[in-house]
Amino acid sequence: MTVRLRASTAADVDGLAALGGQAFAVARTPVDPAHRHYLLAEHRRVVGEDGGRLVAHAGAWSFGQWFGGGRLPCAGVAGVSVAPEARGDGVGTALVTHLLRTVRDQGDVVATLYPMNHRFYRSLGFGPSSVRRRDRVPTRELARTRPPNGPGAGAGPAGPVTLRPATLDDVPAMEAVIVRRARAGNGLLDHEPRHAARLAGGASGSTYAWVAVDATGTVAGFLASEHVPAVEPGELFSVSVTDLAADDVAVEAELWRLVGADHPGARTVEAALPAGSLPRLAGEREITPVSDFTLMSRLLDVEGALLARGWPPGSDGELLFDVVDPLFADNAGPLRLTVRSGVAEVARGGAGPGRATDPVTVDIATLSSLVTGYLDPVTAARAGLLPGASPDDLTTMRRLLAGPAPHTVEFF
Numbered sequence: 125m126t127v128r129l130r131a132s133t134a135a136d137v138d139g140l141a142a143l144g145g146q147a148f149a150v151a152r153t154p155v156d157p158a159h160r161h162y163l164l165a166e167h168r169r170v171v172g173e174d175g176g177r178l179v180a181h182a183g184a185w186s187f188g189q190w191f192g193g194g195r196l197p198c199a200g201v202a203g204v205s206v207a208p209e210a211r212g213d214g215v216g217t218a219l220v221t222h223l224l225r226t227v228r229d230q231g232d233v234v235a236t237l238y239p240m241n242h243r244f245y246r247s248l249g250f251g252p253s254s255v256r257r258r259d260r261v262p263t264r265e266l267a268r269t270r271p272p273n274g275p276g277a278g279a280g281p282a283g284p285v286t287l288r289p290a291t292l293d294d295v296p297a298m299e300a301v302i303v304r305r306a307r308a309g310n311g312l313l314d315h316e317p318r319h320a321a322r323l324a325g326g327a328s329g330s331t332y333a334w335v336a337v338d339a340t341g342t343v344a345g346f347l348a349s350e351h352v353p354a355v356e357p358g359e360l361f362s363v364s365v366t367d368l369a370a371d372d373v374a375v376e377a378e379l380w381r382l383v384g385a386d387h388p389g390a391r392t393v394e395a396a397l398p399a400g401s402l403p404r405l406a407g408e409r410e411i412t413p414v415s416d417f418t419l420m421s422r423l424l425d426v427e428g429a430l431l432a433r434g435w436p437p438g439s440d441g442e443l444l445f446d447v448v449d450p451l452f453a454d455n456a457g458p459l460r461l462t463v464r465s466g467v468a469e470v471a472r473g474g475a476g477p478g479r480a481t482d483p484v485t486v487d488i489a490t491l492s493s494l495v496t497g498y499l500d501p502v503t504a505a506r507a508g509l510l511p512g513a514s515p516d517d518l519t520t521m522r523r524l525l526a527g528p529a530p531h532t533v534e535f536f
């Protein structure tokens with residue numbers, strides 16, 4: 125089989141639905157024209173063709189992924205699939221490599237994805253980078269959600285915000301809430317408009333969305349959720365929270381109570397409840413883990429990523445790396461990272477007068493896991509992944525990469 129890779133066109137849409145349907149066990153039917161504007165842009169897709177038949181596809185959303193308060197232009201890689209009869213022959217490797225070059229040329233400094241297949245992506249330089257965790261909680265618990273203490277405690281249904289159904293016009297303000305949340309975390313994404321539009325609730329007949337508007341008319345939070353089949357006897361349906369984000373804890377409480385308003389039609393709700401989310405903080409809850417999905421990321425432009433991510437305010441440190449990247453030659457080789465008062469500089473090349481001379485050798489997958497804050501440097505060194513790292517280097521890495529555990533909310 126001779127597979128030719130090329131950029132995708134609008135004419136590929138239905139062929140891609142069949143290919144993706146087979147790979148991921150979803151509908152193989154032609155795409156409803158009304159939903160085409162929710163699809164990936166053509167200039168962010170690569171397809172493989174064998175004699176005019178589509179046998180491979182990979183695409184990428186255009187997101188920002190936030191680390192240490194800084195935004196990294198991010199390719200959210202999705203829909204990677206090779207037809208079964210073409211697998212195991214290098215097509216997948218050539219396909220994803222082509223996509224990574226394409227999005228790198230478009231300015232992305234990191235690629236992030238939900239791997240079904242870790243070995244495949246590790247061979248392309250991806251390392252584990254964050255976790256999407258889902259939990260189940262009874263709706264009746266959420267109906268009573270209150271901030272545990274402090275401002276907003278005791279705010280009732282008539283409290284400081286107004287809740288109303290979201291419309292497409294609210295999407296930019298909802299994204300602004302997402303960005304404010306992302307600045308304080310690690311690994312969180314913002315979205316290109318066509319992906320963000322899904323949050324407004326119109327993407328299917330079972331999706332809903334509300335915004336929380338404060339007294340000044342500003343959107344200070346939102347809830348996007350879906351009614352899904354019942355998981356417990358006695359409930360008509362269950363609720364799956366696509367995302368719930370709020371600027372402060374009082375608004376968050378209002379939105380969780382809104383989820384609880386589906387009790388008892390729905391007795392259960394599934395949602396991402398990271399450490400610090402209100403249902404976890406507010407006393408005893410019946411929370412059951414449902415799933416843990418580890419995402420993988422790959423730095424496409426090491427220098428660009430180190431300059432874009434944020435570093436702890438006031439932090440100082442210097443590290444000399446020797447980067448191993450078989451795919452992108454200009455990532456490879458010696459690189460010096462200097463952080464002064466929380467601001468990074470990156471210089472190419474080896475030793476300089478009065479500076480550290482022994483580099484830490486690091487492959488691109490390990491470096492990606494470190495820069496995202498997922499992999500602890502001391503653990504990595506112990507596993508033999510950081511040859512040449514001195515105890516001082518490891519202390520410096522831990523100090524510079526300190527921050528909340530990276531997590532992701534949405535699926536893409």
Ligand SMILES: CC(C)(COP(=O)(O)OP(=O)(O)OC[C@H]1O[C@@H](n2cnc3c(N)ncnc32)[C@H](O)[C@@H]1OP(=O)(O)O)[C@@H](O)C(=O)NCCC(=O)NCCS
Nearest residue numbers: 147204205206211212213214215216217238239240243244
């Ligand atoms: C994953 C997939 C795209 C790989 O395509 P492919 O053309 O078979 O990949 P390649 O031939 O280039 O394989 C490259 C390497 O990936 C690894 N790999 C590929 N498929 C694998 C599988 N099913 N299980 C484990 N490792 C696999 C192997 O290490 C292989 O290297 P090797 O040949 O030295 O063993 C393809 O199997 C597929 O479409 N699977 C179904 C959909 C899917 O899982 N997509 C990924 C979603 S995130």
